Every structure is written in C-alpha cells, then in structure tokens.
Amino acid sequence: MSVALDRSLAHGVGHVADPDAAPVVSLRGITKIFPGLIANDAVDFDIRAGEIHALLGENGAGKSTLMNVLTGIYQPDAGQILLDGQPTRFVSPAQAIGAGIGMIHQHFKLIQAFTVAENIHLGWGETPVLISAKDIEDRTRILAEKFNLAVRPEARIDEISAGEQQRVEILKVLARGARILILDEPTAVLTPPEARELFKALRQFRAAGNSVVFISHKLDEVLAISDRITILRAGKKVALREAAGCTPSILANLMVGRDVVLHHARPASPHQANPGDPPPMVLQDVSALNDRGLPALTGIELELRAGEILGIAGVAGNGQRELSEVLTGVRPLQGGDIVIAGYRVPSSNPAMFRDAGIGHIPEDRLRSGLAPSLSIIDNAVLREYVIPPVARGHFIDHGSAAALAKRIAKDAEVGIPSFQMPVRNLSGGNQQRLVARREMRIAKSVLVAAYPTRGLDVGAINTMIDYLVALRDSGVAVVMFSEELEELLNLADRIAVLYEGRIMGIFNAKGADMEEIGLLMGGKTKHGERVA
Amino acid sequence: MAFRLQRLPSVRPEIAVAAHAVAIGLAFVVGGIAVTISGHNAFTLAAKVLTASFGSEFGLEDFGLLFGPLMLTGLAAAVTLRIGLWNIGAEGQFYIGAVFATGVGLFFSGPPWLMLTAMFLAGGIGGALWILVPTLARAYANVNEIITTLLLNFVAVLVVNYLSTGLWRDRKQSVLGATARIPYEVPNLSGSLHAGILVAVAAVVLMALLIRYTRWGYEVRISGANIFAAHYAGIPVRSRLISVMLISGAIAGIAGMLEVAGTVHRLQGGISNNFGYLGIIVAVLAGGSPIGVVFSGFVMAVILNAGIILQAQGILLNDVLAMTGLILFFTAIGEQVAHYRIVATHVVAQEA
Numbered sequence: 001m002s003v004a005l006d007r008s009l010a011h012g013v014g015h016v017a018d019p020d021a022a023p024v025v026s027l028r029g030i031t032k033i034f035p036g037l038i039a040n041d042a043v044d045f046d047i048r049a050g051e052i053h054a055l056l057g058e059n060g061a062g063k064s065t066l067m068n069v070l071t072g073i074y075q076p077d078a079g080q081i082l083l084d085g086q087p088t089r090f091v092s093p094a095q096a097i098g099a100g101i102g103m104i105h106q107h108f109k110l111i112q113a114f115t116v117a118e119n120i121h122l123g124w125g126e127t128p129v130l131i132s133a134k135d136i137e138d139r140t141r142i143l144a145e146k147f148n149l150a151v152r153p154e155a156r157i158d159e160i161s162a163g164e165q166q167r168v169e170i171l172k173v174l175a176r177g178a179r180i181l182i183l184d185e186p187t188a189v190l191t192p193p194e195a196r197e198l199f200k201a202l203r204q205f206r207a208a209g210n211s212v213v214f215i216s217h218k219l220d221e222v223l224a225i226s227d228r229i230t231i232l233r234a235g236k237k238v239a240l241r242e243a244a245g246c247t248p249s250i251l252a253n254l255m256v257g258r259d260v261v262l263h264h265a266r267p268a269s270p271h272q273a274n275p276g277d278p279p280p281m282v283l284q285d286v287s288a289l290n291d292r293g294l295p296a297l298t299g300i301e302l303e304l305r306a307g308e309i310l311g312i313a314g315v316a317g318n319g320q321r322e323l324s325e326v327l328t329g330v331r332p333l334q335g336g337d338i339v340i341a342g343y344r345v346p347s348s349n350p351a352m353f354r355d356a357g358i359g360h361i362p363e364d365r366l367r368s369g370l371a372p373s374l375s376i377i378d379n380a381v382l383r384e385y386v387i388p389p390v391a392r393g394h395f396i397d398h399g400s401a402a403a404l405a406k407r408i409a410k411d412a413e414v415g416i417p418s419f420q421m422p423v424r425n426l427s428g429g430n431q432q433r434l435v436a437r438r439e440m441r442i443a444k445s446v447l448v449a450a451y452p453t454r455g456l457d458v459g460a461i462n463t464m465i466d467y468l469v470a471l472r473d474s475g476v477a478v479v480m481f482s483e484e485l486e487e488l489l490n491l492a493d494r495i496a497v498l499y500e501g502r503i504m505g506i507f508n509a510k511g512a513d514m515e516e517i518g519l520l521m522g523g524k525t526k527h528g529e530r531v532a
Numbered sequence: 533m534a535f536r537l538q539r540l541p542s543v544r545p546e547i548a549v550a551a552h553a554v555a556i557g558l559a560f561v562v563g564g565i566a567v568t569i570s571g572h573n574a575f576t577l578a579a580k581v582l583t584a585s586f587g588s589e590f591g592l593e594d595f596g597l598l599f600g601p602l603m604l605t606g607l608a609a610a611v612t613l614r615i616g617l618w619n620i621g622a623e624g625q626f627y628i629g630a631v632f633a634t635g636v637g638l639f640f641s642g643p644p645w646l647m648l649t650a651m652f653l654a655g656g657i658g659g660a661l662w663i664l665v666p667t668l669a670r671a672y673a674n675v676n677e678i679i680t681t682l683l684l685n686f687v688a689v690l691v692v693n694y695l696s697t698g699l700w701r702d703r704k705q706s707v708l709g710a711t712a713r714i715p716y717e718v719p720n721l722s723g724s725l726h727a728g729i730l731v732a733v734a735a736v737v738l739m740a741l742l743i744r745y746t747r748w749g750y751e752v753r754i755s756g757a758n759i760f761a762a763h764y765a766g767i768p769v770r771s772r773l774i775s776v777m778l779i780s781g782a783i784a785g786i787a788g789m790l791e792v793a794g795t796v797h798r799l800q801g802g803i804s805n806n807f808g809y810l811g812i813i814v815a816v817l818a819g820g821s822p823i824g825v826v827f828s829g830f831v832m833a834v835i836l837n838a839g840i841i842l843q844a845q846g847i848l849l850n851d852v853l854a855m856t857g858l859i860l861f862f863t864a865i866g867e868q869v870a871h872y873r874i875v876a877t878h879v880v881a882q883e884a
C-alpha cells in the first residue's frame with residue numbers, strides 16, 4: 001500500500017486528547033433506513049476535542065451515510081445527536097457548518113466554472129453583498145495564509161489538480177469556522193506528497209484543539225494519522241479501538257468479520273503470446289491535447305502485449321487522463337497513429353474501440369463512466385446495449401438488461417435493493433466495483449484501468465487485483481495507471497514512467513530499480529540531471 | 533421544539549406529481565379570486581366552463597380541437613428535453629409545417645388519401661427544415677439552441693403573413709389575409725372534430741415507445757443524462773442530438789399541417805394560436821415525459837377552452853392566458869418546494 005508515508009510522521013508529536021473530557025459530538029443509536037436497506041443500524045460514535053477519529057468499513061458499510069446524517073444531509077430514522085452535550089438536529093449542511101461541523105465529500109462539490117475565490121465565498125453569510133473579484137481574491141489569500149493551505153485564489157476549479165481542489169474544499173469549511181472537519185476518503189485522489197501535506201495540515205488543526213473524522217480504506221494511513229478508530233460493518237458499529245494498539249490486519253479482520261490476507265505475491269504471467277500475432281495495440285509517435293487545448297502527450301511510443309500488465313507510473317496530472325483516453329478512443333489524436341491488432345484505426349471512435357474488445361475503467365467514474373441520475377440497469381448495460389441479448393435488433397430487451405445488471409452486481413459483489421434506483425444512490429466504492437466489472441466483461445483484448453482500486457475496501461482491492469491477474473493470464477493486455485509504485489511493482493510485468501506527457505522509460509518490473517523510477521517520475525535521471 | 537425546512541437531494545415521483553397537482557390547483561384558486569374581485573362568481577363561471585366543455589358534444593369537439601395540437605407541440609418540446617435541449621421554436625415550425633402543407637394542397641392535385649399523405653409529409657418536412665439551422669449550429673458550433681429556435685419564430689410569422697396576404701392570397705373570393713380554401717380535408721371524427729387528435733395520441737405513444745424500447749431512445753436518454761458518459765460509451769451524441777431536434781421540428785410541423793388541413797382549411801396569420809409556445813408549458817408540466825404530455829396537454833386545453841367560453845361571459849382572453857402563466861409559475865415554485873420537508877430541529881427525548 002502507500003509506501004510514501006513517512007514513518008517519522010507516523011505518530012503525532014506532543015499531542016494529547018483528554019480521554020475523560022466529554023465528547024464534542026456524540027451520535028447515539030443512529031439508524032438510517034433507505035428503501036430495502038438499513039444503512040446505519042443503531043450506531044454510536046463520538047468525537048473528542050483534539051482527536052483524529054477514523055471511520056472504517058467495507059464499501060457500503062454506511063460510513064458516508066453516517067456522516068451525512070451528522071451534517072444534516074440526511075435525517076436519522078432513530079437516534080440522537082449531542083453537540084457539546086445538547087441534543088441537536090441539523091436540517092442542512094449550512095446549519096451544521098454554522099455549528100462548526102464541516103464535511104469534505106467523497107465527490108467534490110465545487111463549481112467548475114468558478115474561481116477558487118468565488119467558490120470559497122459562495123453562499124457564505126460573511127461575504128459582503130457588493131464586492132469585486134479582486135477583493136474576494138485578497139480575502140481568499142489572507143484565509144489561505146491563515147490556515148496554511150496553498151491555493152491560487154484566481155484559478156478556475158477546472159484548471160487545478162484534485163489536490164488543490166481538496167484544499168479549496170477544506171479552506172471553504174475552515175473559513176466558516178469549523179472545529180470539526182469530516183473528510184470522506186480524502187486521499188483517494190491525492191498524490192503521496194499531497195497526502196503528506198494534508199496530514200500535516202490535519203495535525204496542525206488537531207493541535208489547536210479541533211477534531212477530525214477521517215474516512216479511508218488505506219489502513220497504513222489510518223494507523224498513521226488517527227488516534228481512535230471506529231469500525232462499521234453492514235451498517236452496525238462493530239468496534240472502537242485506540243489506533244496505538246492496532247495493525248492493518250487487525251483492522252481488516254474487524255471490517256470484514258473474518259481473516260483476510262492483505263498481500264499476496266502474484267507470479268508473473270504464464271501467458272505466451274503467439275509470436276505470429278500482432279500486438280493488440282501499438283501507439284506510434286502519438287501526441288494529444290488536453291481539454292484546454294494545450295499539449296498533454298508528446299511522442300508516445302507504446303506497445304501493449306497480450307498477457308501482460310503494463311503499469312503506467314507517474315504523478316497525476318502528467319498526461320495520465322489523456323493517455324487513458326487515447327488508448328480507449330475517447331480522445332482524438334493530434335498526431336501519430338494507433339494500430340489495433342495490426343490495423344491502423346481512426347482515432348476518437350469509442351464505439352470502434354469497444355467493438356475491438358477494449359475496456360476502460362475511467363479515473364473519474366461519476367463524470368465519465370456513469371449517468372448518475374439514471375437507473376442501475378441503464379448504467380449496467382452502457383457497454384453491451386448494442387449486442388444481444390440486450391440488443392434485439394434496434395430494440396432494447398429490458399428483461400435481458402435487468403438480467404445483465406444483476407449478473408454484473410453479483411460478480412462485483414454489490415448488494416442492491418432495487419435496480420431501478422439511480423446509480424448515484426450507491427456507495428462510492430460500489431459504483432467503482434460495478435464500472436470495473438462492466439468494463440472487464442468487454443475487455444476481450446485490452447483493459448485500460450485508471451486507478452482501478454481507488455475507493456475500494458481492502459477486500460475489494462484484493463478481488464480487483466485477482467481479476468486483473470486473471471484477465472492477464474487469459475491473454476488480455478492490461479494497462480494499469482497507478483500512483484503507488486509498490487502496487488505497480490507487485491503487479492505489473494513492465495512499467496512505463498509518464499512525466500509531462502512523455503514516456504521517460506519502460507522497465508521490466510522484475511529487478512526494476514525503484515529509485516530510478518522514482519526519480520524519473522519527478523523528471524530527473526539517476527545522475528541528477530533533469531530530463532528535458 | 534422548533535421546525536425547520538430541510539432540502540432533500542432528490543424528489544420521490546409521487547411527491548413530484550402531487551406538487552404539480554397542487555400548483556395547478558393553486559393557480560385556479562388565484563385565478564378564481566381575481567375573477568371574483570372583477571365582479572363575477574367564480575363558481576358559476578367554473579360550472580359554466582365545465583358544462584360548456586364537457587356537457588355537450590359541441591363542447592367536447594371544440595375541446596378536442598385544442599387538445600390535439602397541444603399534445604403535439606407539447607410532445608415536440610418534450611422530446612428535446614430528453615436530450616437536455618430546449619426547442620422554443622415549435623411555434624415557428626408549426627407555421628412552416630402549415631405553409632408546406634398548404635403549398636402542396638393548393639398547387640397539386642390527386643386522390644384525397646394521396647394528397648393528405650403528401651401534405652402530412654410536407655408538414656413534417658417543413659417543421660424539420662425550420663429547425664435544421666439551429667440544430668446544425670448547436671451540433672457543430674455549440675450555438676445555444678434556445679435563442680436560435682426562438683428567433684426563427686418571428687421569421688416564420690413574417691413568412692406566413694407574406695404568403696397569406698401576398699403571394700398566395702385568395703384572389704377569387706375577396707378573402708383578406710388568407711389563402712384560398714385547401715380542397716383536401718383531414719376526415720372528421722364527429723362534428724367539427726377531425727382525426728388529428730388520433731394522430732397526436734399515436735405520436736405520443738410512438739415517441740414514448742421509441743424512447744423506452746429502442747437503442748436510439750436509450751442513447752438519447754444517456755446523452756441527456758451525462759454527455760461525457762455517452763461519449764465514453766461510444767454513443768454518437770451529435771447524430772442523436774440532430775435526430776431528436778429534427779423529430780421535434782417535424783412533430784410541430786405536423787401539428788401545423790393538421791391545423792391548416794383539419795381545422796382552418798386556409799393558411800392565415802395567427803393560425804398557430806400560440807400552440808407552439810403553450811407546448812413549452814405543456815412539456816415542462818409533463819416533466820419532459822411523452823405520456824405526461826397527454827395529462828398536461830389536457831389541463832392546458834381545459835384552460836384554453838375556458839378562455840374561449842369565458843370571453844362570452846365578458847372576461848378577456850388575456851386574463852385566461854394569464855392563467856397559463858400562473859400555472860407555470862406555481863409549477864416552478866412547486867418543483868422547488870417538493871425538495872423540502874419540514875423537520876423538527878430539537879429532539880428532546882431519546883427515540884426508540
């Protein structure tokens with residue numbers, strides 16, 4: 001898992017939370033029922049001043065729901081919220097933030113077309129009625145300094161990285177006076193250095209006597225940052241532990257309710273590509289632009305091989321999104337060629353790539369992989385509605401569509417009370433599981449998986465990795481994007497390093513020099529010089 | 533214990549329907565109060581409207597003549613909503629559909645069934661042509677279709693006025709501002725009610741089936757829900773957008789053809805009766821659902837019909853048209869209100 005975590009940061013220095021002090025927030029017997037499902041079942045949870053309290057559980061265990069109840073997005077069906085000992089109920093997130101409780105969601109809620117400063121000041125009582133763009137930018141700058149969060153007030157949200165967007169979300173909440181910060185899987189979209197920065201900020205926040213609720217599936221991280229850990233399983237609270245006495249495997253066992261193996265080594269591919277067969281896909285001198293029309297990829301030469309996992313290493317924002325989209329026909333080429341199984345193909349024709357057996361787990365499932373407002377069935381058949389049995393000539397066979405959705409949900413191990421409900425009602429990890437299974441079904445020759453384990457719980461990560469290995473062993477060329485070098489080294493047969501839209505080098509994973517790859521990811525070679 | 537409003541992220545369908553019903557009810561209450569203030573008895577007027585509309589065969593026929601075109605223009609606006617676009621130009625497409633049908637009917641001759649078929653097709657083609665430029669501008673240059681379709685309405689009015697008072701004016705009989713009577717008529721069902729209403733119902737059912745049961749309809753729904761996901765899935769979003777817009781234009785054009793060949797029998801200014809604009813309201817009330825158009829079209833027809841009847845009682849048509857505005861207004865509010873519910877802010881005792 002996350003190797004990048006500094007061991008020296010593993011435990012806060014000089015930090016004390018008084019265990020006997022009354023909790024600032026206390027949830028008692030919270031129950032939240034959705035049609036056909038109990039998302040929270042009489043859950044107790046409390047937050048002390050000056051602690052980081054982690055909330056753990058499998059996908060769909062009810063973590064996000066519990067925090068949504070606390071912040072007034074949902075109303076509990078039973079139970080009580082005590083704030084400083086007083087029974088309280090928030091009817092909107094605005095009211096919760098008014099009481100000092102702010103939440104950063106699994107999927108950010110910033111307005112893309114607005115600037116950082118505009119987003120911070122939007123819907124905030126303290127924003128003066130008449131104010132110039134420059135004034136709010138200045139105010140934002142002062143706030144950013146005060147809370148020690150690096151943001152550019154004038155930048156538009158759609159041009160900043162996920163890490164910076166998250167800092168904006170946090171600043172927005174802190175500016176409104178939050179003393180309890182809830183972070184729902186904050187590190188899923190962060191690079192390791194960004195995660196370290198976040199942890200530093202959280203420790204500072206805690207040192208001032210504030211509290212943090214931290215939701216994550218990365219157990220090392222949880223152990224490094226948190227003081228106490230509450231574990232949910234299928235909506236019920238199953239344990240509350242001091243972080244100090246825990247290990248990743250203790251936590252994993254508590255979450256799942258049985259023994260889990262966290263790591264197992266995976267033997268290299270036994271698959272022997274038939275030497276006469278052309279490679280499933282070759283990129284020749286490919287270049288492409290990003291959404292803003294700037295060069296994102298330059299001179300990419302890449303050959304995918306059947307029965308091999310090719311890892312793409314690199315820090316997010318160096319052309320990963322564009323490369324994954326080029327590989328799946330979503331993004332047009334600016335130059336160069338794509339050759340699929342020996343045939344040169346026109347770029348930017350996702351349907352043709354799909355028909356050629358190329359699956360795509362996109363990095364941002366809600367934006368590009370799903371239609372959140374449509375039903376689970378509609379989303380499940382997104383790739384297969386053109387072929388029988390779902391397609392019957394020009395018609396859709398609803399019976400087969402429902403059967404396919406059930407099949408995918410079963411394979412993905414996602415329990416679904418109603419397949420007619422909008423897919424956005426599923427937990428973040430369960431959405432990811434469905435998309436992944438859907439894409440694996442069509443990946444007959446290539447699977448492009450961008451951060452496929454993002455948002456998955458420990459068990460699901462193992463299952464996902466087993467599936468990727470099984471696909472590889474059946475002769476599929478798997479391309480896997482990841483920021484976790486260790487994950488790639490453990491899994492991939494070859495590793496390509498992407499930096500500023502170029503491939504800096506391709507290595508055999510066996511015997512690869514981790515240090516060299518790490519340097520290349522930062523644009524440097526082993527001899528210390530920067531590569532152009 | 534205090535009470536506060538809470539906003540819900542989504543609305544259950546039964547609540548949404550109830551909100552629409554309440555909104556319409558409220559609009560009638562406000563309308564009723566206005567009528568009462570102006571010195572009429574709202575209840576006697578309402579009774580009059582109901583008996584006049586539904587109490588006699590004549591009333592029902594007049595009602596049907598409004599209901600049919602409203603369903604069609606409502607459907608035209610509703611189908612574009614499915615792919616996330618607004619066709620504000622059903623009015624213009626209605627006019628041009630009528631122009632094309634009139635042209636065929638006046639200048640060609642043949643057996644009635646053939647001529648009516650040709651006029652029907654011509655009406656559809658005319659409507660589709662009228663939305664073609666906004667469609668292509670939207671599909672290839674991302675030009676906002678709301679503005680372009682709206683502006684073309686004014687052009688269409690001018691075209692109809694030019695033809696009906698100029699080029700195609702009836703020169704034999706001295707009818708001012710209209711063409712000669714078109715010799716081909718949509719067959720009547722009963723009295724003055726022609727078969728157009730059946731065409732409208734068939735069109736609604738057909739569109740509902742297309743959207744629900746065909747691959748094309750699925751692609752349209754995905755494109756309307758998330759264009760990025762549609763592109764990712766290999767759906768030809770641009771061509772779906774074009775087909776939906778052209779179908780929408782054709783439906784409005786057919787409404788124009790039926791009006792001219794079934795009800796008015798001549799091309800003349802104002803022939804659209806505002807059906808195109810009212811269709812937008814019908815579509816919004818229906819939440820973009822084709823089947824919903826039947827219900828909201830019905831409500832709208834009742835109002836329009838009431839307007840005609842009430843005019844005889846000394847109430848201005850404009851007052852009645854204001855009712856449609858009120859309904860839209862309350863519906864918009866209702867849609868927002870449906871997102872809220874009242875909750876208690878303090879829970880004193882521990883709940884079980």
Ligand SMILES: Nc1ncnc2c1ncn2[C@@H]1O[C@H](COP(=O)(O)OP(=O)(O)OP(=O)(O)O)[C@@H](O)[C@H]1O
Binds near residue numbers: 065
């Ligand atoms: N609005 C809703 N309507 C119906 N069901 C819902 C809704 N929101 C959540 N659920 C269901 O409640 C359960 C708990 O969801 P929740 O999002 O709390 O899980 P989670 O623990 O955050 O999981 P993950 O780790 O995948 O994010 C899931 O089964 C989910 O499908």
Ligand SMILES: [Mg+2]
Binds near residue numbers: 065106427428
């Ligand atoms: Mg969650």
